[in-house]
Amino acid sequence: MSYFRIRSADSNIDLPDHLSPDKRRHRQITGVFLGLTLLFGGLLVAVMASMLVPYDAETVSVPHEFVAETKVEKVVEKPIPIAETEPQPQTTPQPASQPAPVTHGGNLSKVVYLTFDDGPGAYTAKLLDVLKKYNAKATFFVTCAGDDSLIKREYDEGHAVALHTCSHNYAKIYASDAAYFSDLDAVKARVKRITGYDATMIRFPGGSSNTVSANYNRGIMTRLTKEVQNRGYAYFDWNVSSGDAGNTTSSDVVYRNVVAGMGKFSNGEVVLQHDIKSFSVDAVERIIQYGQEHGFVFEKLTPTSYTAHHGVNN
């Protein structure tokens, strides 16, 4: 007696000869039904797999100060005319897996966290004036540079003053765990002296994903990212880079990079800028105007805010 088997060529089913025509027909229909079920099951799995692609494509670990500018530039809906001498940003098509607009309790997430590293500096006062004009809040990851009065202003005007290390010297801070915490303590003491406030929010120079630290100490970011949290700090990376740490010195490019990132992330956008760069500070007024016209609010980070953590690479 022969049994069911499926021919590789045409997938017809051979049935035992002794079966009645009705039974043969029944078994043939059953076989076809099973085949269709497997086919649609496979398609369903494929569709679900494609939907499961996470934000990773967008939450890119954009290395901080060293990234080529083209890697962080996004598609711009409304191109801004720029001088011909300016390098044109690459307009990369959005990936098909771009997540749909995200909702929080039925509302689109419309929070933008502007963050400014490496200050205070020569352009911080101007930046604070702009933020005040639009009643926008921001977060400053400060160092030991600049005037105390600027940190005082940041704090008094309702912004978050957070820590970015005192020296911002990679060779020094990433020489050892102890060296990092010694440098962090120094800037923490500065902020405490000026504001009376114990800062608990930090950002690593280069971000937690930096690889430059491996030049000085293998594995130090893996250890520090855990140890800072053990010590009660919350560390923040970013999910939108303005590109101002790359090759651009163009306010237009900074503006476009930031507004192109707005509204893309379910937990809001944590934007990386530097208030020691005039062209970056010069872009802020237009960034805020665009955001407020489109329903975004600019808030400061808090220790429980979305941290936009990168993957650790050292």
Ligand SMILES: [Zn+2]
């Ligand atoms: Zn920095």
